[in-house]
Amino acid sequence: MRAEVLAVGTELLIGDVVNGNAATIGRLLTDAGVEVVRSTAVADDEPTIAEALHMALTRADAVLVTGGLGPTQDDLTREALALAAGVPLLRDESLADALLARYEGLGRRVPAMNLRQAELPEGATAIPNPKGTAPGVRMELNAGVVYALPGVPHEMHAMLVESVLPDLLSLADAPAAIVSRTLHTAGMWESAVAEALSDLHERLASTPGAPTLAWLAGKGQTRVRVTARAATREAALGLISPVEAEIRSTLGIALWGVDDETLPGVIHGLLLAGGQTIAVAESLTGGLLGAALTSTPGSSATFRGGVTAYSSELKTSLLGASLEEGAVSASTARAMAAGVRERLGSSFGLALTGVAGPEEQEGQPPGTVHVAVAGPSGSDARLLRLPGDRDRVRQLAVTSALDLLRRHLLGGQADR
Amino acid sequence: MRAEVLAVGTELLIGDVVNGNAATIGRLLTDAGVEVVRSTAVADDEPTIAEALHMALTRADAVLVTGGLGPTQDDLTREALALAAGVPLLRDESLADALLARYEGLGRRVPAMNLRQAELPEGATAIPNPKGTAPGVRMELNAGVVYALPGVPHEMHAMLVESVLPDLLSLADAPAAIVSRTLHTAGMWESAVAEALSDLHERLASTPGAPTLAWLAGKGQTRVRVTARAATREAALGLISPVEAEIRSTLGIALWGVDDETLPGVIHGLLLAGGQTIAVAESLTGGLLGAALTSTPGSSATFRGGVTAYSSELKTSLLGASLEEGAVSASTARAMAAGVRERLGSSFGLALTGVAGPEEQEGQPPGTVHVAVAGPSGSDARLLRLPGDRDRVRQLAVTSALDLLRRHLLGGQADR
Numbered sequence: 001m002r003a004e005v006l007a008v009g010t011e012l013l014i015g016d017v018v019n020g021n022a023a024t025i026g027r028l029l030t031d032a033g034v035e036v037v038r039s040t041a042v043a044d045d046e047p048t049i050a051e052a053l054h055m056a057l058t059r060a061d062a063v064l065v066t067g068g069l070g071p072t073q074d075d076l077t078r079e080a081l082a083l084a085a086g087v088p089l090l091r092d093e094s095l096a097d098a099l100l101a102r103y104e105g106l107g108r109r110v111p112a113m114n115l116r117q118a119e120l121p122e123g124a125t126a127i128p129n130p131k132g133t134a135p136g137v138r139m140e141l142n143a144g145v146v147y148a149l150p151g152v153p154h155e156m157h158a159m160l161v162e163s164v165l166p167d168l169l170s171l172a173d174a175p176a177a178i179v180s181r182t183l184h185t186a187g188m189w190e191s192a193v194a195e196a197l198s199d200l201h202e203r204l205a206s207t208p209g210a211p212t213l214a215w216l217a218g219k220g221q222t223r224v225r226v227t228a229r230a231a232t233r234e235a236a237l238g239l240i241s242p243v244e245a246e247i248r249s250t251l252g253i254a255l256w257g258v259d260d261e262t263l264p265g266v267i268h269g270l271l272l273a274g275g276q277t278i279a280v281a282e283s284l285t286g287g288l289l290g291a292a293l294t295s296t297p298g299s300s301a302t303f304r305g306g307v308t309a310y311s312s313e314l315k316t317s318l319l320g321a322s323l324e325e326g327a328v329s330a331s332t333a334r335a336m337a338a339g340v341r342e343r344l345g346s347s348f349g350l351a352l353t354g355v356a357g358p359e360e361q362e363g364q365p366p367g368t369v370h371v372a373v374a375g376p377s378g379s380d381a382r383l384l385r386l387p388g389d390r391d392r393v394r395q396l397a398v399t400s401a402l403d404l405l406r407r408h409l410l411g412g413q414a415d416r
Numbered sequence: 417m418r419a420e421v422l423a424v425g426t427e428l429l430i431g432d433v434v435n436g437n438a439a440t441i442g443r444l445l446t447d448a449g450v451e452v453v454r455s456t457a458v459a460d461d462e463p464t465i466a467e468a469l470h471m472a473l474t475r476a477d478a479v480l481v482t483g484g485l486g487p488t489q490d491d492l493t494r495e496a497l498a499l500a501a502g503v504p505l506l507r508d509e510s511l512a513d514a515l516l517a518r519y520e521g522l523g524r525r526v527p528a529m530n531l532r533q534a535e536l537p538e539g540a541t542a543i544p545n546p547k548g549t550a551p552g553v554r555m556e557l558n559a560g561v562v563y564a565l566p567g568v569p570h571e572m573h574a575m576l577v578e579s580v581l582p583d584l585l586s587l588a589d590a591p592a593a594i595v596s597r598t599l600h601t602a603g604m605w606e607s608a609v610a611e612a613l614s615d616l617h618e619r620l621a622s623t624p625g626a627p628t629l630a631w632l633a634g635k636g637q638t639r640v641r642v643t644a645r646a647a648t649r650e651a652a653l654g655l656i657s658p659v660e661a662e663i664r665s666t667l668g669i670a671l672w673g674v675d676d677e678t679l680p681g682v683i684h685g686l687l688l689a690g691g692q693t694i695a696v697a698e699s700l701t702g703g704l705l706g707a708a709l710t711s712t713p714g715s716s717a718t719f720r721g722g723v724t725a726y727s728s729e730l731k732t733s734l735l736g737a738s739l740e741e742g743a744v745s746a747s748t749a750r751a752m753a754a755g756v757r758e759r760l761g762s763s764f765g766l767a768l769t770g771v772a773g774p775e776e777q778e779g780q781p782p783g784t785v786h787v788a789v790a791g792p793s794g795s796d797a798r799l800l801r802l803p804g805d806r807d808r809v810r811q812l813a814v815t816s817a818l819d820l821l822r823r824h825l826l827g828g829q830a831d832r
Contacts, residue, residue, distance in 0.1 A: 013452040015443030016630070018436050022457070027431030036429040038468075039457040041438070052454075055471075180430065191527040194488040198529075201489060214460070215488045216427060218568070225432070280703075280724075286710025287696075287703025290724045294702030297774050297806060305730045308696075308706045308722040310715075314760060318721065344730060358713050367522075385522045388547060390713060392570070 008068035049080035067151030087122035179236035186403040190217035220399035271302035276347035280306035281340035333372035424484035465496035483567030503538035595652035602819040606633035636815035687718035692763035696722040697756035749788035
């Protein structure tokens with residue numbers, strides 16, 4: 001079963017609205033085993049919508065249309081469906097009655113314009129809208145099926161889950177499950193992850209029915225997505241399991257979590273399990289590291305606090321770092337980590353100092369960052385040369401610091 | 417001039433990633449007077465990308481492709497462009513040299529796989545990428561032009577603004593200027609801004625050729641976008657100018673900047689002008705407030721540092737706040753602001769304490785936040801009841817604190 005998404009609305013093309021509906025539909029259909037092969041957005045224009053619908057049905061068994069079902073003159077999806085099918089639009093009296101009753105219940109009269117929402121292309125059926133006034137439209141066309149839903153996200157979502165998905169799955173001959181599992185890594189660039197897994201990738205690519213691999217990079221982390229298709233969800237998970245095991249064994253400690261897990265969440269869990277706490281000392285990141293560690297609900301159990309010593313002299317007065325080798329140095333990072341650990345009374349101290357840019361500092365170029373962790377069993381430090389602009393250097397510095405802490409907590413396996 | 421957007425990436429179809437790039441491109445092209453007629457997303461599949469490209473060029477003069485330019489095996493846009501044009505992919509030695517130099521500068525060797533990023537379809541030219549390693553591709557095809565850009569949003573954005581838009585506009589026959597000016601406000605909800613400007617909005621809407629108004633809300637700030645279309649940029653700016661003056665007079669101190677200005681940047685400018693400095697004391701935001709203030713290049717001239725006292729006892733030991741009325745109270749916020757000002761030796765102290773959620777604290781519901789500023793001429797404090805989840809409460813708290821500081825710096829006009 002293959003499906004396409006067709007979003008109707010000029011606001012999507014001019015960038016006034018981000019097409020979140022397409023992502024919602026993609027996720028829910030994929031989870032239900034329906035492959036989404038294309039997603040298109042077109043303007044509020046009747047012939048364009050009708051043409052896009054015909055094209056989509058040459059590639060897919062089902063098309064999910066969003067938007068253009070409102071009461072105003074620029075809502076043209078009903079007209080476009082009728083045009084595509086070569087049938088007239090007819091008033092559905094039960095829809096009209098329901099609309100009248102709904103407005104009466106609100107103590108308002110139905111604006112004449114809104115009665116357009118009671119019209120359906122001949123031969124189509126209405127899809128109930130439990131959250132709003134615009135009914136959806138289900139119509140068979142060119143040996144496929146079209147579901148038109150409102151563009152309002154929560155109405156669209158409810159109708160998709162309650163009506164469209166059950167109908168769509170009842171049409172599938174051999175319902176299949178597509179399951180993805182996302183493995184998160186840190187401390188390896190995307191190319192290094194891909195290179196480490198290239199044998200596995202080739203082996204899977206040449207094996208019919210095997211799971212597929214994809215890489216996604218962002219914020220200094222690389223995600224590996226394993227996707228399998230099988231008759232049932234359990235069978236798909238069974239295909240993923242040995243692939244995940246091989247990836248885990250290949251990537252080792254660089255792999256830190258799966259699916260919805262976050263790096264701060266994993267660290268919170270490790271600290272919690274050990275009855276330990278953390279405090280941070282920052283400079284170029286201005287507080288971003290503490291903000292990351294406190295993004296997890298319940299982080300007050302493991303996060304004590306932080307000191308941002310943006311000016312050099314505060315690194316000495318607040319943290320006791322001597323700055324003998326300059327503010328941007330490994331010894332200063334270590335002293336900051338030890339200082340914040342001692343002064344805030346935490347199990348571990350984690351520190352960042354460096355040059356965010358755009359200007360150099362102490363003769364060191366932007367992207368030069370020292371990170372250090374201090375704990376009961378010693379300390380670790382690392383020198384980073386981070387690429388990108390100020391924002392990106394700060395973001396990558398935070399991820400690197402979190403990853404150093406994670407590796408330290410896992411038993412001093414940090415890569416020095 | 418008509419353009420289409422073609423986004424490449426299975427992650428978009430399965431809903432792993434929302435297609436924000438399409439909205440960014442739509443907004444920037446529309447602002448530049450280029451009509452976006454369709455937006456399509458396809459999977460990482462070479463023939464599909466090539467076919468979609470051909471179809472797009474039957475409807476549009478230019479196609480902006482995003483994604484699929486990375487170094488890994490599932491990045492197939494380069495191959496698809498070559499396939500669509502019926503030409504081979506050739507190694508560009510100057511791109512390869514630049515890639516080698518970039519990696520050398522970072523002290524890393526180029527992974528063999530990454531040299532794919534130095535390949536171009538025969539006859540195509542590279543689009544410089546100031547923010548990352550993947551160059552873009554510009555290629556003429558079927559009497560139209562194709563620009564392929566990376567999917568990483570900040571790289572895509574920079575290349576679009578610096579290279580693609582100027583090139584695209586140089587191709588337009590009769591360039592009309594569409595100019596937008598964005599006015600930033602804080603401390604007013606979107607509906608209040610819209611209400612204050614509703615007369616102006618109606619007057620403009622009923623005047624042919626007058627600028628249009630749009631409202632955009634986000635992160636506790638409301639932006640008003642004024643857009644004018646005229647024969648030249650100067651003429652468009654001339655239409656905007658009296659409208660901007662009227663908006664400024666209506667919104668008063670709530671309006672803090674225009675276009676690319678940021679709230680931290682405006683505060684940095686105010687402090688710099690007065691030869692003053694700031695230090696922050698945080699709790700629920702964990703460092704986000706300091707991170708915001710240091711997002712501006714050169715902030716070391718005005719930002720001294722910060723203390724995040726996440727645990728209650730640190731609010732006393734690090735900042736000298738007595739907590740008599742509890743950690744979440746106006747008196748504690750004031751004491752934190754005064755404490756950090758004194759201990760870090762800054763002109764002003766800015767403090768946040770409150771409940772981010774999801775749990776309540778000291779019997780106070782999530783979203784209860786106290787913000788305070790302390791300075792040479794006294795202090796200000798405010799109680800906020802912020803809506804939303806943990807992330808949103810933290811974000812809104814930061815914006816509110818920055819706005820309180822800004823109003824305080826502008827002469828104690830803070831709304832108590």
